[in-house]
Amino acid sequence: MRKQSEAALADRHLLGSRLRSAGLAGAVIVEVHENASVMVSRTRTGSLRVHRGYAYASDHVLEAIVRYITPGAGRVGVKEAENILLSFRVHDYVPPKKIHMRKSRLKTGDRTYIRKLRKLHQALNELHFKTKLSHVPISVSHRMRIRLGEITIADCEPKVVQISLSRAHLERDPWKEVECTLLHEMVHQWQVETGLEADHGREFREMALRVGIQPAATRDVAAVVSHNRLKVNS
Ligand SMILES: [Zn+2]
Known part of the structure; x- marks a missing residue:
């Protein structure tokens, strides 16, 4: 009881x-x-x-x-x-208990951003990667304050788990900059899915130039391993 x-x-x-x-x-x-x-x-x-x-x-x-x-x-x-x-x-006399609905971790507006980012991922995939990149989950992070985006890679296989973009970045910066951030992460995705290391090395810089973004990994933090996943921050 x-x-x-x-x-x-x-x-x-x-x-x-x-x-x-x-x-x-x-x-x-x-x-x-x-x-x-x-x-x-x-x-x-x-x-x-x-x-x-x-x-x-x-x-x-x-x-x-x-x-x-x-x-x-x-x-x-x-x-x-x-x-x-x-x-x-x-x-x-004894009011019924409220049913506690599991609160969604999504905040107002997240869904709209996610939808827009998914469409953008699709468009950029077509434009720069011949639609060869896989569909990956895209999330919006409320914790990222300094970093703009992040890619999470499974540690047991070369597979992208998800791409996250900072909600603060989405709210504050012009959409063109958001596009650059997503492209940056997509270049990492391309590295992973073509068997390369996800880093900011020579291949990254060459591909970044080809898709038209600054190859410099600004506001970058070294790759960290956490929760059994390799995260490459950008
Ligand atoms: Zn990066």
Whole structure:
């Protein structure tokens, strides 16, 4: 059983003693829950699971709960008891817990940037690489403040895991500069996919000139190995 708050434990205690007064057999263990649906049920081990909110219901409702779960009430009796217990608005006393949706790591506008960058990658691939570069995931990084872009390469095989561009860069600089950053990373991608080392060596400089970007790797940091992946920063 999960850890319950003090308030839940108090409600459980209150509900247990009130249900016993309403006729519940002493041996039946009472558990409380705060689910949005299924107000009353029996567990496989025979315990009674009741919504916490019933701790605040009238005796009439609690008696209905006991009838509902006690064998021998008959189909009509069970249905009648069910109608009574469902008529009590448990959520007025114990509101249902909010369902926690997994928060997306994407921030507003990221999707639009990613879409634009994907299109740009495709266009530059056609224009400069005869569409030979593979489709790679492109992400937007909120952590990159100084670096403009980054390429992540799998360490076990010559494969690009993803290309990331700095969100700050995307927001601040003209699109032409963003294009240069993406091209820079794509030259690294070309290196990886043609079996070359991803660095800023001679092949990099030659290819950079051919695609029309400055071969100088400005704001560059040495390649770092982290999380089993080789990252080449630019
Ligand atoms: Zn670089």
